[in-house]
Amino acid sequence: MSMRCTLGVDIGTSSSKGVLVAADGTLLASATRQHEVDRPRSGWVEMDATVWWSEFVSLARELLETVPDASVAGVGISGMGPCVLLCDDDDVPVRPAILYGVDTRAGEQIDRMNTDLGVDEIARVGGSQLSSQAAGAKIAWVADEEPEAWARARRLYMPASWLARKLTGAYVLDHQSASQTSPLYDVEAEAWHESWWQRYAAPVEAPPLAWAGDIAGGVTAEAAATTGLAEGTPVIVGTIDAWTEAVSVGAHEVGDLMLMYGTTMFLVATGDETLRTPSMWTTAGAFPGTRNLAGGLSTSGALTAWIAGLTDADYPQLLAEAAESGPGARGLVTLPYFAGERTPIQDPDARGVIAGLTLEHGRGDLYRSALEATALGVRHNVETMRAAGADLRRIVAVGGGTQGELWLQIVSDVTGLVQEVPAITIGASYGAAFLAAAAVAERAGAALPLITEWNPVIRTITPDSATRERYDALFDRYLRLYEASKSVVHELAAEQRSRA
Structure with a gap:
């Protein structure tokens, strides 16, 4: 059969x-x-x-x-x-x-x-x-x-x-x-x-x-x-x-924010009004009558993969050492702009910066700081979206990076946001299959499938209030480090282009 x-x-x-x-x-x-x-x-x-x-x-x-x-x-x-x-x-x-x-x-x-x-x-x-x-x-x-x-x-x-x-x-x-x-x-x-x-x-x-x-x-x-x-x-x-990833986890209704953990990080906030802010992307939604305010980091998983390759360590080792390093990575702050940056700074000439390094720091500290850097980038985007009027009621995480706990916990701690994680986080391919099922059902006049039944939430990540003060201070340093280093890294970016 x-x-x-x-x-x-x-x-x-x-x-x-x-x-x-x-x-x-x-x-x-x-x-x-x-x-x-x-x-x-x-x-x-x-x-x-x-x-x-x-x-x-x-x-x-x-x-x-x-x-x-x-x-x-x-x-x-x-x-x-x-x-x-x-x-x-x-x-x-x-x-x-x-x-x-x-x-x-x-x-x-x-x-x-x-x-x-x-x-x-x-x-x-x-x-x-x-x-x-x-x-x-x-x-x-x-x-x-x-x-x-x-x-x-x-x-x-x-x-x-x-x-x-x-x-x-x-x-x-x-x-x-x-x-x-x-x-x-x-x-x-x-x-x-x-x-x-x-x-x-x-x-x-x-x-x-x-x-x-x-x-x-x-x-x-x-x-x-x-x-x-x-x-x-x-x-x-x-x-x-x-x-399509947002569809896969049901994060496409008004008030939803999807966080996609992948090679890059992507955020999609859905509303019924067109919101405009210079540093984010206003787009049509995936469905008629919806609008999105979206943002994206140019690196996230790509940055962690770069560190893994550079240190010749596997991910379980790095995650264990990053957990031991603790919040703040023993005094490091990283700008994750290793491929320029998209939102909210919209600076293709931005470059990666690791500040605070000493001879006492190890690869676990570098990896922890990289995870925190992506979380700081997410916070920068979220605060920019809210300033533009986005009503963020629900956060749903999706993508390969959701498989472990540490990265998710760091993002929740840095942003102060509760994240919902559904049963299936394989991402866009699953969302595409759902859209196809809905289209076929609609054509046949049958009952439409519900993504909440296909893919229910099974985990909730809650911020640790004990880290809030430390991450608030780190976020302030993150913002100031970009402004303080911008002129130098722009000169370096120009030199890199001249050698290409």
């Missing part, structure tokens, strides 16, 4: 993940493919987009072999973003995909757009000021810097929309992803800003827009033969991974 389920696949920064999920939310099987991004120059972060499709195919086939009686009712997709993948008329990429805000190459284009259009008008139309997260500026960079590639560019994709195209033949982009293609999307009109698209993105065809949970189409005969999926299987439009 066949088992009805949905397939969810997410293309992430350091890996792609796939899951098969039963109709009641039970995780039947999961699989992962590791990959690396390319960093050809300082500030550039790219990826060969053909990997996205090859890994989807590999994951789908492995999962279907693992659960041979699986009957896939729908396919969910998501991916990192906002990315810029430009393709020609035959859907051949004209260059590697330019990744999201960790890629900081488009500074000159941002300056020109601000001059041409006006900073206030850009924020009025798109909701946010331009930053390294703005995909529209990266499209303009290709037009300026790579004319041969630009001459062939005809379509714009992100990881999820690329998979939708390969699976169904549909050319479509979800509203949430489009709203991060700043300044080319009008957030209140929920539509492309036609005159600005023509000014900066012509001759690329603007993708038709839909919502993340809408059905893009059915699996084509060609895609079915390649993937092992049945021809005609519905595929959703999908969206950016952070928003």
